[in-house]
Amino acid sequence: MSGYSEEELRAANVNPETGLATDYLNLFNEAIMLFEMGLDMPDMAEELMDWRRRGYVEHFENSGFEQKDVVIAAYGASPSEVRKPFDAACENALEEFESGIQILLSSNIEDPVARDDLAARLESMKAHVLEMDAHIHGRAARMDDNLQNAVDALF
Template sequence: MTGELGIAGEVIDRAAKTRALCERARDSNVNEKTLLATDYLNHINEIVMLFDLVPDAPECLEDCKAWQPLSYQDHFRASHIADRDLAIEAYDFSPPAYKEPFDQLVAEMNRLVALSIEKLDAALAEGNEDVTRMIAERASRNLQDLIGQASAIIHGTDHAVDQAQIDALMEF
């Protein structure tokens, strides 16, 4: 029998635990099918907004550099939303059909952020406003596309991420 130890030391069947989490997720910020919450995407939206500011306020690049990726569970640990504990607990029980492509998208978003900051830093150092604007706009647009894909997964769309499509987003 596969399972994990419960608080009182009893073995709880993973399927039963998943069903219980799905029940608790009803009428919450956590999707009852995927056991994921869109609130996590607010963290990525923060850097999108910062990228949008950089062309007109280059000093915002320092804020971009200060932004740090957060794991899903770390985001919710720092969150004040009502369902934060449920989001943290449910993440480990999210079905692989949703969790794996979601985690892949998050990794790609974090990679895109790092690459974009590097390129923005170089363009600003060169004083090239047109290139700075192009990089910031492309980073923002590409991140928004990935956020849309992640949101679809969170809402229960079985979506296999096409690596070629993600690689195309990373080209500047």
């Protein structure tokens, strides 16, 4: 796929079948952790001011990740039927995170309506991470099929 062996890909946390690496999710998981803490300790929300949206390649290019060349090459060689839906899921997640963080930073955490909205945004952010994870591990199509089967069973 990328000129790297399966063993080299796995050592870089790349799924050899999809060409995608789980380490990208760290960008989002860190934001989720700070978002959760910010709901209880508003001072912690300020830590999110440094969060910046970064696409997959940009994330690895600017990281200290030792095997970033392997990860970037595997992504470049990833089949388009895998990469395109993954990229779309990432873009949706980046938009949701960017929006949610800005709203958290400008909200009155003491307001119950604002807290409910932020809690809902947090759950949506977590769902985006699960969706990206499904793409990375090649489960996205199966999840779509299962969802469609569940909908079909209703009718």
